[in-house]
Amino acid sequence: MSASQPVPAAARLFLSGNEAVARAVWEAGTRVAAAYPGTPSTEILEVLAKYPDLYTEWSVNEKVALEVALGASMVGARAFCAMKHVGLNVASDALMTMTVTGTEGGLVIAVADDVGMSSSQNEQDSRYWGRFAHLPVLEPADSQEAYAMTRAAFALSERFRTPVILRLTTRICHVKGVVVAGEREAVEPGGFTKDPRRWVMVPGNAKPRLPLMFEREAAVRAEAENSPLNFRVDGSDRRIGFVTSGPAFMHVREAFPDAPVFKLGLSCPPPIESLREFAATVDSLLVVEETEPLLETELKAAGIACHGKDVLPRTGELAPDALHLGVARLRGEVVAEPEHVVPQQVFPRPPTMCVACPHLGVYYTLSQMRNVMIAGDIGCYTLGAGHPWNALDSCISMGASMGTALGMDKGRGKVDANKKVVAVIGDSTFMHMGMQGLLDITWNRGNVTVLLLDNRAVGMTGGQDNPGSGRDLHGEETTRVDFAKLCEALGVKKERIRVLDPYQLPVLFKALREETKIEEPSVIITDRPCVLIDHYVPTKPYLVKEDRCTGCGNCVDVGCPAIHVIRRDKEVKASGKEVDLSFVRIDTSACTGCGLCVQPCAPEAIIHAEPVQPLQPMQFVRK
Amino acid sequence: MSKVTNILVCGVGGQGVMTATEILAEAAISLGFDVKKTEVAGMSQRGGVVTSHLRFGPEVLSPQILPGEADMLIGFESAEALRWGHMLRPGGVALVNSGRIVPPVVNIGLFDYPEQPVAQMCELGLRVHDFDATALAVQLGNIRLGNTVMLGASSDWLPFPAEVLRDAVLARFGSRKPKLVDVNREAFEAGRRAVAGETLAA
Numbered sequence: 113m114s115a116s117q118p119v120p121a122a123a124r125l126f127l128s129g130n131e132a133v134a135r136a137v138w139e140a141g142t143r144v145a146a147a148y149p150g151t152p153s154t155e156i157l158e159v160l161a162k163y164p165d166l167y168t169e170w171s172v173n174e175k176v177a178l179e180v181a182l183g184a185s186m187v188g189a190r191a192f193c194a195m196k197h198v199g200l201n202v203a204s205d206a207l208m209t210m211t212v213t214g215t216e217g218g219l220v221i222a223v224a225d226d227v228g229m230s231s232s233q234n235e236q237d238s239r240y241w242g243r244f245a246h247l248p249v250l251e252p253a254d255s256q257e258a259y260a261m262t263r264a265a266f267a268l269s270e271r272f273r274t275p276v277i278l279r280l281t282t283r284i285c286h287v288k289g290v291v292v293a294g295e296r297e298a299v300e301p302g303g304f305t306k307d308p309r310r311w312v313m314v315p316g317n318a319k320p321r322l323p324l325m326f327e328r329e330a331a332v333r334a335e336a337e338n339s340p341l342n343f344r345v346d347g348s349d350r351r352i353g354f355v356t357s358g359p360a361f362m363h364v365r366e367a368f369p370d371a372p373v374f375k376l377g378l379s380c381p382p383p384i385e386s387l388r389e390f391a392a393t394v395d396s397l398l399v400v401e402e403t404e405p406l407l408e409t410e411l412k413a414a415g416i417a418c419h420g421k422d423v424l425p426r427t428g429e430l431a432p433d434a435l436h437l438g439v440a441r442l443r444g445e446v447v448a449e450p451e452h453v454v455p456q457q458v459f460p461r462p463p464t465m466c467v468a469c470p471h472l473g474v475y476y477t478l479s480q481m482r483n484v485m486i487a488g489d490i491g492c493y494t495l496g497a498g499h500p501w502n503a504l505d506s507c508i509s510m511g512a513s514m515g516t517a518l519g520m521d522k523g524r525g526k527v528d529a530n531k532k533v534v535a536v537i538g539d540s541t542f543m544h545m546g547m548q549g550l551l552d553i554t555w556n557r558g559n560v561t562v563l564l565l566d567n568r569a570v571g572m573t574g575g576q577d578n579p580g581s582g583r584d585l586h587g588e589e590t591t592r593v594d595f596a597k598l599c600e601a602l603g604v605k606k607e608r609i610r611v612l613d614p615y616q617l618p619v620l621f622k623a624l625r626e627e628t629k630i631e632e633p634s635v636i637i638t639d640r641p642c643v644l645i646d647h648y649v650p651t652k653p654y655l656v657k658e659d660r661c662t663g664c665g666n667c668v669d670v671g672c673p674a675i676h677v678i679r680r681d682k683e684v685k686a687s688g689k690e691v692d693l694s695f696v697r698i699d700t701s702a703c704t705g706c707g708l709c710v711q712p713c714a715p716e717a718i719i720h721a722e723p724v725q726p727l728q729p730m731q732f733v734r735k
Numbered sequence: 736m737s738k739v740t741n742i743l744v745c746g747v748g749g750q751g752v753m754t755a756t757e758i759l760a761e762a763a764i765s766l767g768f769d770v771k772k773t774e775v776a777g778m779s780q781r782g783g784v785v786t787s788h789l790r791f792g793p794e795v796l797s798p799q800i801l802p803g804e805a806d807m808l809i810g811f812e813s814a815e816a817l818r819w820g821h822m823l824r825p826g827g828v829a830l831v832n833s834g835r836i837v838p839p840v841v842n843i844g845l846f847d848y849p850e851q852p853v854a855q856m857c858e859l860g861l862r863v864h865d866f867d868a869t870a871l872a873v874q875l876g877n878i879r880l881g882n883t884v885m886l887g888a889s890s891d892w893l894p895f896p897a898e899v900l901r902d903a904v905l906a907r908f909g910s911r912k913p914k915l916v917d918v919n920r921e922a923f924e925a926g927r928r929a930v931a932g933e934t935l936a937a
């Protein structure tokens with residue numbers, strides 16, 4: 113276990129919400145913490161891994177992470193797990209039973225909702241899981257609260273013997289603020305008590321426990337009515353009283369400094385009676401919540417008149433500008449156009465794959481194929497849906513490429529009869545949820561070619577380790593999965609499994625053509641590391657001999673961000689057809705010499721440059 | 736200073752926008768301010784758009800700067816500075832690296848890069864100081880010094896002495912690699928000289 117010393121207590125620390133949660137988890141005397149990386153929650157475990165005296169791991173998925181945490185809690189240890197919102201969907205099967213068994217050692221589940229959807233396939237309000245599972249939900253509003261509420265969550269969990277959900281949002285996880293931290297508590301696990309009626313959830317044991325769950329919910333509700341985590345801020349302008357939680361609280365205070373506010377920290381179950389009293393002190397009540405009208409509905413059901421999503425946006429963040437508009441609407445005011453410059457229309461700048469990414473060649477090859485249906489998956493692979501490749505036809509959820517591809521195969525009619533079905537998935541995603549899908553493909557004799565892009569990392573979230581990298585969260589060597597053998601075990605014929613180098617385009621193209629022709633499940637495994645991880649070794653960069661370049665633009669189609677078009681032209685062919693020409697230059701300081709662009713260049717215009725100072729991709733580019 | 740100061744730093748993923756903002760934040764913290772910093776970025780790694788919001792003052796509530804409320808815009812890339820120009824308040828100032836980073840969507844001919852982003856900003860009535868921070872950094876021997884050059888350029892417009900920011904820069908690099916201290920000091924001063932002679936309107 114790496115043990116870089118944690119920062120000293122009582123200092124004024126500048127921490128992101130994720131860092132603040134990690135600090136508090138450590139201080140709470142936690143012994144076990146597990147997670148699967150996912151934006152915006154990833155850094156919690158990365159930071160926690162550097163603290164001493166606790167066990168931390170990347171798990172293969174969120175359900176496993178939650179189960180690991182529960183196991184630790186069973187033996188009386190304090191335990192923690194973290195995930196992003198869609199991760200809780202995966203973990204929900206375990207969650208819905210844990211709410212029945214309850215916990216022993218304090219167990220806190222941090223769930224980070226990607227409100228505003230910076231990098232997720234959907235926007236989802238995890239507070240619903242609190243209602244669904246009858247669990248308490250805490251909602252911090254900034255780093256200091258993320259720290260304090262994480263500590264409070266462990267205490268709450270142990271008092272009520274329940275898992276506690278700590279609901280974070282992007283604007284908590286990735287906002288830095290000043291935090292005053294404390295010391296680590298010494299908490300000794302109480303030990304495991306055999307009690308099958310509690311831990312073995314067969315119907316006969318589970319049924320008598322259900323009423324206990326509702327008793328607990330009632331007790332937490334009483335706690336919520338009196339908890340200091342739920343408080344009122346007085347205000348002189350009583351026309352509108354705000355009820356809010358999470359970062360929306362900060363936005364409300366910023367936008368309406370004179371208004372009374374009821375701030376919910378322990379927001380589930382909600383303190384309905386305190387809110388009723390508050391409502392009586394203001395002319396009207398506005399519920400400001402991200403993202404669903406959850407509390408609004410509960411208040412209305414309790415007979416408390418309020419406004420909410422009738423005047424506020426239904427999706428995304430509720431920053432001060434959105435609030436001003438909503439409140440003006442509520443007051444029936446006409447909103448004056450603010451007097452600032454309107455945004456300029458500038459080209460979009462979507463994220464793209466890194467210079468020399470091993471997936472570039474795969475997507476280039478796929479983009480050259482005709483008559484294919486390509487089921488994609490989560491991760492950097494999704495970037496293949498963008499320009500210039502446009503080489504993905506779907507992306508649903510973690511691991512879904514397998515099932516989707518099988519469904520396309522089995523469901524196709526005459527029009528698609530001649531098409532090949534390809535599924536693209538990454539190493540980490542495959543182990544997270546893809547393996548079961550592949551098993552289904554082989555079992556049901558699907559005609560699918562699987563591209564398993566092994567880059568030995570969870571690329572999209574920043575290159576974290578997984579069982580395919582042969583290292584754990586601490587960078588220490590461990591078992592490395594053999595994907596070829598794994599696929600074979602899942603039922604793919606040995607001769608239908610190929611391992612190849614994604615930088616060798618002709619080999620890749622040939623393999624794809626052959627495998628898609630054969631009407632049975634096949635797997636092409638590409639094996640090159642992500643350029644973001646330490647183990648990636650750049651080689652000598654290339655440059656373009658400008659007198660040899662014909663402007664064909666083939667290298668541009670590879671999609672490497674180090675290739676720049678410096679001049680465009682048009683040429684009229686002998687046939688009378690007009691073609692566009694793009695003359696290029698390679699940004700030698702960014703190029704890592706992967707050699708992908710060299711291969712489609714017929715006139716051999718791309719040659720090795722003299723060695724230059726090695727640099728990270730995407731640094732400043734000279735004019 | 737009773738009000739909150741709002742600084743928006745923008746650029747392209749990978750340029751060091753977040754590190755620069757972090758250093759600005761450290762300077763403000765060392766002076767005892769309440770500070771909040773947030774990124775507004777759609778998949779900021781992999782060459783996407785990055786904006787980093789920094790707010791400091793006696794008490795900071797929301798971490799976000801609203802359109803028309805930034806006191807200063809530090810643009811690490813020309814077109815990005817233009818994209819975020821509307822965030823400036825009247826009288827605010829933009830410090831812009833005239834260097835360009837052209838994305839693949841422009842390379843493949845789907846969109847055009849604006850011909851004169853800085854001129855376009857000026858036409859909109861914004862106060863802009865532009866200079867080629869990239870070229871300066873390259874002259875100083877390492878393209879990565881662009882970061883420090885931009886911070887140096889911003890230092891005389893801050894509501895605290897430039898030395899506080901310079902010390903924060905040097906502390907950051909000095910703690911990692913002592914031999915980087917001198918070259919960063921030089922880069923900081925070069926950036927400062929590049930836009931010398933003006934101060935922020937109250």
Ligand code: SF4
Binds near residue numbers: 492
């Ligand atoms: S992070 Fe790795 S896998 Fe993702 S685009 Fe960059 S090189 Fe490719």
Ligand code: SF4
Binds near residue numbers: 695
């Ligand atoms: S592939 Fe070769 S000839 Fe074609 S544009 Fe690129 S460098 Fe020029």
